[in-house]
Amino acid sequence: MVDLGLQSVDPRAAESPPKTCGIQAEEDLAEHLDERTWQVAIFGTFDVENYGDLLFPIIAEAELARRLGSVNLQRFSYHGKTPSEWPYAVTSLTELPAVAAGLDGVLIGGGFLIRFDKVVAHGYGPTTADIHHPTGYWLTPALIALQHAVPVMWNAPGMHCNSIPDWARPLLTMALEQSRYVRVRDALSRDTLGALSQQIEIEVLPDTAFGLPRLIDEQRPSAEFVRLREHAGLTGPYIVIHAIHVVESFVKLFEDHPEAFLGYQFLVVPIGPVLGDDPSVIAGRLPGSITLPFWPKPLLMAEILSQAQAVIGHSYHLAITALAFGVPVFCSADLTTGKYTALAGFDTLHALPNVATIDPQWFLARVGKTQPSPLARAAADQLVEHWDRVAEIIRQGKTASQPVLGAFLQHLPNLLEAAAETCDPVQVESPVSPVIPVPQINEPAQDLAARELAQQQRIIQLREQLARSDARMRELQNSNSFRMTAPLRSIARGIRNLTANKDRQC
Template identity: 30%
Template sequence: MTLRALIAGTFDVDNYGDLLFPLVAAHRLAPHGIEVVPVSPTDRPVARLPDAPQPIGVAEMLSGTGPLDGILIGGGYIVHKIPAATLAEYTGAGVADWAYPGLWIGATLAGALRDVPVIWNAPGVPFPFGGAGRRALIGDALHAGSHLCVRDPGSAEFLEPAYGSPVPVVPDTVLGLARLWTVDELSALHADLLKLAGLPAGTRTLALHVRPRSLGALGPAELAGQIDRITADLGLVPLLVAIGPSFDDGALARDIAGRLTGPHICLDAPASLRQTAAAIAGSTGYVGASMHGYVTAAAYDVPGVMVARPAHRKYSGLVGQLGRPADLVRDWAEAFEPLARNLAAPAGPVIPAAVHQALDRHWQTVARILQDGDPARRPRQRRFLARYMLQGLRGQGADWLFQPFVRGAA
């Protein structure tokens, strides 16, 4: 019998890294007879990417009546309460105020309402939570989970005041990407990119990802000049890839590409998630502001450097897990020296065996909980649901509590 699990995340936003989580989860859980269905604040797919997942909406997660065996939360930087005011996908749909809480608080509510286990799939927590009442609610939400984990020590530290004890850390699950798409499959797609650009087969490329917020005071013209110099020195062709078109990566990639003086490739609107992965996996090196660009490079043993601007804790947490702190820089001016050093070093695995072992244990735990159901969770879920109702009543009054009955359908 096939089991069915939901996985909550921003799978309705055109951002490469987030779109990989349900694909990785589906691949790892399929051998256990578990189907994975993505859930997002809206049910709109990223239509231009044929291999992107098709989500259902948070409302369906909460009120659906079909068979369900569990709900996964994450990954991604989704465990916070900040409005998604900069994402047109959410402002246009009227869900920006609650989009992110809908994914993790919403998943915890849905688990209690639908009597299924809730499993944390190593999401990230970008900010601490204030307010004693909110921390108490979050504490009950964390304890309601059947398997709690976040992807880096910084995220764990932000949750521990609410949880009351250490929060387990599991590395970002996209580090296992090479099990989903083989290096041979992606190498063929990289060769297609060279052919489309009119470059000879075997041309060595440097994959680059630039996000507007990573530039700081550096202008596109100055960065283009730096790229020209480093790629000429290393005998590489720049391959600019827009990892998050929803964050204006594509426009900036075109701007920088237009200022380069030598041969280059500008992948400003990748045709698929696989093509984005291939641009990085088939390159000789990677430099960029995307965590999952760097994760993809690591998954395929491509030497990489990550530009951490702004300096979120997820970056330092990741390189710490890989034992590669020198791969992290704070701005573009520092990025190319460690790249040259990495390229000159002996080739070898970028991801330690211990990271793959931790991911294997995580997926085994997830599969076991979905198969067994974890009946011990029910008192914890009831406690969370009761606290949520009580805080809603105190904050919104009796009108909030009774309007669904008074105005609901007969």
């Protein structure tokens, strides 16, 4: 059997310093590399099968090693993982309290991390009720690090069409105000978080995945990628299709005009299996399309995308990876909403057209790998400065956050007591089930039977999803942690009452 695995970090990227000009630059870099091993932690959902989530630690480890030398990057998520089963080791968050004091720095994110909803992914949650979901994998770690004076840096996480509940505002404000460095990946996230306090300095930073070309050498394909092409029969120019139903209009295009695409192979891949991606949704409708017998690990997936002639799909990081390597993107997401607004300015990213108007020539005129756009190159340059700054903050050592955090904890019982006295028991104990957005249906108007069938399938899918969500809500409502943290969900009510009384007195 041929091994089609991959490295978790490209050795060429992790071991080689950035390209420099002249002997003096080499000496300057060497002076910055310390013989010690730096202890750095990164927090996120690195324990799920989702391409974008798994990228962040790989990029962080490679970039910090370039600047700091020996780095022990500990990846924290709900569930522990071992390299024998996963691209890299992941440490359970249950171990964080025991090791936090020995850390030199903490990275929060990136990805869609700043969120408060319970349904992050089907069945996904902490291993113990003592850890709050979902702030346990991003907000609580920041507070724990600040408690130990460990510098906290926000590694371009973001929000996506969500808000900050009242109970979380004091905690999140404290975490952001005391962090050494706060960067988010889009202007909407910056504005929402910036409204919490005038003391928070937040800037927009491109998603760190725009830095992937520093880890992957397009001119020297990896052995894993060469083997994959050989065994999958991927011999010619290919187009990657995200294995998700919302790319329906392109599948219909390929079905209706097969002769126009004879020069291309179609590779159907799941980008986020944890979110329900499944090649069977599409592959059966495209004769000759290629699927893989395994889910590629992150850098191999990135290399697959980097060598495509086009990518089609909904995934945020599928789009970013393609843009970073000059591959055109055909995206089904709404580029005017949430996190996708950060990608709207790229001229090689094309919104998914309506199936009734899409034309083979329109598509073929936009296919073809080129050089990354000026905007993509500028994003990569910003990330070089970002990692320089992160490395410098880690070198500077401990922060002065402990006294402020101590004062906040001293005041916390007042907030809890005020919230408990003013909270509405019905509101606290009966959270509303999340509203599941109905996906847009791009079906041919003239094909009524096909449209009705598709609508029935969507209805069934939404009913199943709603049933899972309601079951998860009932489980959470009955948990000890939900009842114990009820006062926290109303902290801001007490703050508003105190503020209102003070305003009336003035």
